[in-house]
Amino acid sequence: MHKILxxxxxxxxxxxxxxxxxxxxxxxxxxxxxxxxxAILHTDTPIDxxxxxxxxxxxxxxxxxxxxxxxxxxxxxxxLTGSVDADLYHDDLAKLDYKSEDIVYKxxxxxxxxxxxxxxxxxx
Amino acid sequence: xxxxxxxxxxxxxxxxxxxxxxxxxxxxxxALTGEDGLVKARxxxxxxxxxxxxxxxxxxxxxxxxxxxxxxxTEVIMxxxxxxxxxxxxxxxxxxxxxxxxPIPIEKIALAIEKALERRQLAETVxxxxxxxxxxxxxxxxxxxxxxxxLAMKVLRADDATIMLFDEDKKLYVAFSHGLSERxxxxxxxxxxxxxxxxxxxxxxxxxxxxxxxxxxxxxEIKGREAIKSSMVIPLIKNxxxxxxxxxxxxxxxxxxxxxxxxxxxxxxxxASLAIxxxxxxxxxxxxxxxxxxxxxxxxxAQQQLSQSAKLAALGKLVADMAHEVNNPLMIISGTAQLSLxxxxxxxxxxxxxxxxxxESRRAKDIVQRLLKFSKPSKGVFTEVDIxxxxxxxxxxxxxxxxxxxxxxxxxxxxxxxRITVEDKQMQEVYMNLFNNACDAMENGGTxxxxxxxxxxxxxxxxxDTGGGxxxxxxxxxxxxxxxxxxxxxxxxxxxxxxxxxxxxGEMDIQSxxxxxxxxxxxxxxxxxxxx
Numbered sequence: 151m152h153k154i155l156x157x158x159x160x161x162x163x164x165x166x167x168x169x170x171x172x173x174x175x176x177x178x179x180x181x182x183x184x185x186x187x188x189a190i191l192h193t194d195t196p197i198d199x200x201x202x203x204x205x206x207x208x209x210x211x212x213x214x215x216x217x218x219x220x221x222x223x224x225x226x227x228x229x230l231t232g233s234v235d236a237d238l239y240h241d242d243l244a245k246l247d248y249k250s251e252d253i254v255y256k257x258x259x260x261x262x263x264x265x266x267x268x269x270x271x272x273x274x
Numbered sequence: 275x276x277x278x279x280x281x282x283x284x285x286x287x288x289x290x291x292x293x294x295x296x297x298x299x300x301x302x303x304x305a306l307t308g309e310d311g312l313v314k315a316r317x318x319x320x321x322x323x324x325x326x327x328x329x330x331x332x333x334x335x336x337x338x339x340x341x342x343x344x345x346x347x348t349e350v351i352m353x354x355x356x357x358x359x360x361x362x363x364x365x366x367x368x369x370x371x372x373x374x375x376x377p378i379p380i381e382k383i384a385l386a387i388e389k390a391l392e393r394r395q396l397a398e399t400v401x402x403x404x405x406x407x408x409x410x411x412x413x414x415x416x417x418x419x420x421x422x423x424x425l426a427m428k429v430l431r432a433d434d435a436t437i438m439l440f441d442e443d444k445k446l447y448v449a450f451s452h453g454l455s456e457r458x459x460x461x462x463x464x465x466x467x468x469x470x471x472x473x474x475x476x477x478x479x480x481x482x483x484x485x486x487x488x489x490x491x492x493x494x495e496i497k498g499r500e501a502i503k504s505s506m507v508i509p510l511i512k513n514x515x516x517x518x519x520x521x522x523x524x525x526x527x528x529x530x531x532x533x534x535x536x537x538x539x540x541x542x543x544x545x546a547s548l549a550i551x552x553x554x555x556x557x558x559x560x561x562x563x564x565x566x567x568x569x570x571x572x573x574x575x576a577q578q579q580l581s582q583s584a585k586l587a588a589l590g591k592l593v594a595d596m597a598h599e600v601n602n603p604l605m606i607i608s609g610t611a612q613l614s615l616x617x618x619x620x621x622x623x624x625x626x627x628x629x630x631x632x633x634e635s636r637r638a639k640d641i642v643q644r645l646l647k648f649s650k651p652s653k654g655v656f657t658e659v660d661i662x663x664x665x666x667x668x669x670x671x672x673x674x675x676x677x678x679x680x681x682x683x684x685x686x687x688x689x690x691x692x693r694i695t696v697e698d699k700q701m702q703e704v705y706m707n708l709f710n711n712a713c714d715a716m717e718n719g720g721t722x723x724x725x726x727x728x729x730x731x732x733x734x735x736x737x738x739d740t741g742g743g744x745x746x747x748x749x750x751x752x753x754x755x756x757x758x759x760x761x762x763x764x765x766x767x768x769x770x771x772x773x774x775x776x777x778x779x780g781e782m783d784i785q786s787x788x789x790x791x792x793x794x795x796x797x798x799x800x801x802x803x804x805x806x
Contacts, residue, residue, distance in 0.1 A: 160602050166609035173616060205598070232601040257605035257639050260612045 152198040152271055153177040157187040157214065158230070159206040163256075167201060167230075170260045171267075184209025188217045197225050199271055201263075204231035204239060212239050215246055226270050229253045230263065276391055277301045277319065281311035281337060282326040282353060287378065291324060294380045300387070308332035315341045315348065317528040319431070322390050323350045324383070327358050327365065327373075335365060342369045345431070347397060349390035353378065398538075401429050405542055409549040413556040419450035422520070422546040427452065429542065430506070430535050432522040437510075438464070438471050439518035439550070446471055446518060453525070470507050471519045478516060480508040480540060484530045504530040508543040512551040520546060589755060593645045600642055608635035644766045656802070658695050661733050662687040662726055668705040669724065672713070680719025681712075688727040694800055700774045707767040708737045708794050714760060715741030715792060731800050732780075738793040744786040752784065778802065 154176050158164040161182065168178040179197070181187040184206050190197070191214070204211035211229065218225060229243070229252055243253075254266050278300045280291045285306065292302045303320070305311035308329045315323065323341055327334035338350055352373035354362040362373035371390045374382060405425045412418050423435035434453035438446040446464040448454060454462075464472040474481060483505045505523040509516055520543050524531065611632035619625045669683050676683060712722045720740035727734045744752070751757045753772055758765035768784075775782045780798035 160606075162606045163602060163609065166606065166613060169613055170609070170616075173613075232598050255643075256601045257608050257635065259636070260609055 151175065151177050152273075153179065153196060154267070155179045155181060155187065155190060155197045155200045155225070157181045157184065157200060157206075157211065158203040159183050160203075163203075166260075167263075170264075174264055176267075183207070184211060184214050187214045191218055191223055191225065192221065199267060200225050200227045201267070202227050202229050202231075204229060212242055215243075215248075219246060227252065228263075228266050228270055230256060230258065232256050275299070275301055276321040276387075277303070278387065279303050279305065279311065279314055279320040279323040279348075281305045281308065281323065281329070281334075283307065283329050284326075287326075287353075287376075290380075291378070291383070295384070295387070298384060308334065308337040311337055312340055312344075316344050319345065319529045319532070320348045321394055322371075322387050323348055324353055325350050325370075326353045327361055328355055335361065335368065338365055338368055338370055347394060347431075349394055351383075351386050351390060398429075401425075402538070402541060405429065406545050409545050410552075413553050415550070415553045415557055416450070418549055418553050422542070422549070423450055423452060423522075426520060426522050426539065426542050426546075430522050430531070430539055431527060431529075432506075432524050432531075433527060434502070434523035434525050436521045436523075437518060437546075438462075438475075438521070439510075440475075440516070446475060449518065453523070471521065474507045474509050474519050475516050478509045478511060480506065480536055480543075482506050482531050482533075482536050503528065506531050506536055506539050508536075508539050510543055510547040510550060512547040517547055517550055517554075597642045597646050600638070604635050604639055604642070608632055608639070611635065641764050641766075644764055644770065655699075656695050656697050658693045659698050661691055661694055661696075661735065664696075664698055664702060665705055665724060665726065665735065668702050668709060672706070672709045676709075676713060676722075679713065679716075681716055682719075682721045684721055684723045686723055686725040688725070691726060691728045691733060692800055694733050694798060695802055696778055696798065697774075700777070704771045704774050704796070705735075705737075707771050711767060711794075712737055712739035712741065712792070715739050715743075717741075720791075732797045733800065735796045735798075736793055737795075738791065740791045743788045743790045743792050745788045749784065749786055 154171055156164050156167045156171075156178055158167070158180075159182060164180045164182065168180060171178045179190070179195075181190055185208065187200070187202070188209065200214075202211045202214060211231065215227065218227075227248070229248065231253065232255065251266075252270070254263055278295055280288055280295075280302060281304075282288050282291070283306055288304045288306065292304050295302045303314055305314050308331050311323075311325070312332070314320075325334050325337055325341070329337065332340075334352065338352070341348055341350055346369075349371040350365075350369065352362050352365045352370045353376060354373050355376050359375070362370075362375075365373060371393065372386050374386060405422075408421050408425060409418065412421065419437050423437055427433065427435045436451040436454060437449050439449040441447045441463070443463075444466065446462075446466075446468075448459040448462050451459055466472055467476045470481065470483070483502075502523045502525060505521060507519055507521045510518045510520055520539070522531075522539060608631075611628050614628050615625065615632065619628070665687075666685075669685070673683055709722065716722075716739055722740075723736070723738040725734075725736040725738070748759060752768050754765070755769045756765035772782050775796055775798070778798045779802060780796060783795045783797075784792065785795070786792035
């Protein structure tokens with residue numbers, strides 16, 4: 151069973167995502183902010199995929215990506231964010247080799263999100 | 275000194291007249307036949323002609339008609355024998371000034387001549403007055419030049435006239451000419467001092483030239499126009515400035531210009547100079563006024579655009595902020611609805627309601643996305659593309675779907691269009707919008723004609739539909755965000771198109787008439803202007 155880390159400061163969204171993904175047969179962990187996500191990444195907790203919001207208070211999604219790169223940890227990531235925020239980080243994300251297919255825009259049809267997740271995990 | 279021509283077939287009469295008029299100080303020439311009289315009338319200029327009605331060969335009436343044709347200002351006094359009074363009266367109708375019956379009382383003749391001369395003088399004064407009136411009757415330079423040269427030819431009995439003026443490079447050019455060919459008019463440019471015209475403009479002196487230029491030492495180097503018999507060239511001077519020259523020529527008229535002609539031509543020239551100066555002032559003034567008017571229009575257009583783009587910028591900011599705030603709640607609404615729908619619901623109405631919530635939240639999302647698209651400054655990638663290929667991409671995409679609606683896409687792609695640097699994705703968004711608009715305008719099918727071309731540093735793309743067109747009111751509002759005539763329209767399509775075209779420094783023009791279809795024309799400069 152694949153384990154997904156949902157990083158979103160909006161609790162209701164995190165809950166919806168968890169409920170859905172669990173229904174779809176994933177194991178889900180929630181980090182309510184960037185700092186918590188970084189903390190989890192520093193542990194040995196096995197994470198197959200991270201579903202990452204960009205705009206969060208204090209530690210933003212992009213900081214999480216930078217830290218992950220710094221500690222040389224490779225977790226597959228789908229960025230789930232508003233399009234304005236994605237644009238804001240467009241160039242930076244490109245530098246870290248994230249492509250447009252790694253980004254899913256809010257509000258997203260849950261099944262579209264599922265497709266993106268499955269594609270990233272390379273499961274049919 | 276007045277010149278008198280006597281035409282009579284009786285040598286005695288001729289001699290008597292010649293003698294007694296000569297004594298009174300007139301210059302008299304004589305002819306014994308109508309033919310000879312006409313030859314003399316053609317070659318010399320006479321103030322008065324005494325003409326016998328009964329002549330062998332061409333008779334007096336015919337001679338009268340011809341004299342009036344070749345030299346209309348020569349006053350003719352008819353001499354009639356007894357019994358030809360009726361003819362004499364006829365002659366008055368044909369332009370004779372008076373008639374006198376034979377035998378000729380010399381005093382009466384002298385008196386008639388005096389009166390005829392007075393009338394002639396009056397006629398000349400009137401002619402000059404007419405000139406001054408005519409010359410100031412128009413402010414249009416071209417009309418004026420024609421009037422001046424026509425009058426100069428008439429008053430000076432010339433058959434060719436040219437007016438030359440200075441151009442911006444201080445060269446004389448042919449501003450108006452009767453006799454010169456178009457090619458000569460086009461090509462002639464004379465510097466100050468060059469040829470006769472240049473010499474006159476430089477020296478500010480009028481010249482009379484007789485039999486070409488051969489007898490004037492000042493111009494012995496210059497080869498003149500061969501056909502000219504005699505010619506006058508007069509400077510046009512206003513307030514010490516030389517404006518140009520007036521040249522009048524006699525090509526077919528044998529008689530040479532006289533000092534009196536030169537005097538008259540100087541009067542004409544000074545009137546003409548005044549009028550030409552006025553006309554050119556007027557022309558400058560009107561072009562300044564025209565320029566001011568244009569500037570005003572440009573200014574107000576710029577102002578409009580400025581306020582339009584300021585509005586868009588403010589709107590863009592608002593929309594971006596709003597979109598951000600709305601996205602999360604929308605995500606929660608649609609996600610919750612979707613999750614609920616995945617539960618087993620035994621209540622069709624509830625299920626239906628949840629479905630509605632989900633669908634409508636998706637619609638709200640679309641609106642937000644479109645709002646964002648047109649409002650935010652795009653950060654896309656500019657690439658060099660073949661505009662036809664890019665357009666074709668979208669045309670293919672919609673074509674099948676259009677075919678089902680009986681809409682045909684006609685391609686009129688320009689050949690050899692230069693490649694152009696655009697944000698292709700964005701431009702394709704524009705094409706897609708315009709295709710959809712055209713489609714919506716043609717409910718019963720029709721044709722969309724795509725035309726691409728290249729002109730003047732721009733690529734031009736035209737979308738022409740055969741749909742219902744728009745009323746003026748609709749047309750006036752279509753670029754306002756949220757204005758729509760469609761049931762499910764957002765009112766953002768065209769504002770977005772305009773916004774994208776603007777980021778390419780381009781223009782979008784919408785031509786439409788109710789019932790006659792709509793054409794949207796986009797022009798994008800090949801050279802992208804620096805982004806502001």
